[in-house]
Amino acid sequence: MATKYTPEEIEHHLKYEVEMLNGSYALIDTIDSLLTAANAGGLEKQVSVNALKEDFCVHARALIEFFTDDRDNSASDFAGNYNIPPLQKNVIRKLNNQISHLMDCRTRDNAKKILDTDRAKIMRWLRTELTAFKASLTAPYDSIQIPDVLAIPQTIATAGLASATNAIIAVSVIIPPQN
Numbered sequence: 343m344a345t346k347y348t349p350e351e352i353e354h355h356l357k358y359e360v361e362m363l364n365g366s367y368a369l370i371d372t373i374d375s376l377l378t379a380a381n382a383g384g385l386e387k388q389v390s391v392n393a394l395k396e397d398f399c400v401h402a403r404a405l406i407e408f409f410t411d412d413r414d415n416s417a418s419d420f421a422g423n424y425n426i427p428p429l430q431k432n433v434i435r436k437l438n439n440q441i442s443h444l445m446d447c448r449t450r451d452n453a454k455k456i457l458d459t460d461r462a463k464i465m466r467w468l469r470t471e472l473t474a475f476k477a478s479l480t481a482p483y484d485s486i487q488i489p490d491v492l493a494i495p496q497t498i499a500t501a502g503l504a505s506a507t508n509a510i511i512a513v514s515v516i517i518p519p520q521n
Contacts, residue, residue: 347415353486356408359401360472364492366398367465371458399440399456402464406434409471417471421478429467433460465491 347355373394377387406429409417439449440456449455469491476488 346419349483349486352415352420352483353488356486356488359404359408360489360491363398363401363405363465363468364489366394366401367461367492370394370398370461395456396441398461399437402461402468403437403441405468405472406437406464409468409475417475420480420483421475422480423478429464433463436460437464465493469493 370391374387374391377390382390407413407416410429436454436456437460472488472491479486
């Protein structure tokens, strides 16, 4: 059995995963809109947006595994009994297949990939689960500070954002950087 994380360690790791999830979620449509407005080339746009989508999937998957897996340093190691709301298996399958292109079940059909509605569903599930988890923390973990999974709209207004730098600054107002 691995050594259980200290309160400082689990706080650090959960904070990182939640902040990365929130940031990638917020930036997906913003960067897509900015690159479209800038007439970015197809490959440039595809690489940028796909990188953010895959980043979202990686951090969502890490958090989902933390809450649902019975392994060392999972949610049950730090919190008392709490009910885990079900997440549809097809969403988890799509999430896993979105990350790895060389899997047997990888699809080329965009409709079968992680869509805006799937990301929103994952965000709602993680927001609910994190709230329940934080309410169930036991000593010495009950004083750790973990940011909430944000309810960021899929479309962030980009009016007046002339550059990607300005968009990132605007998103930083929504998700303040941590020192």
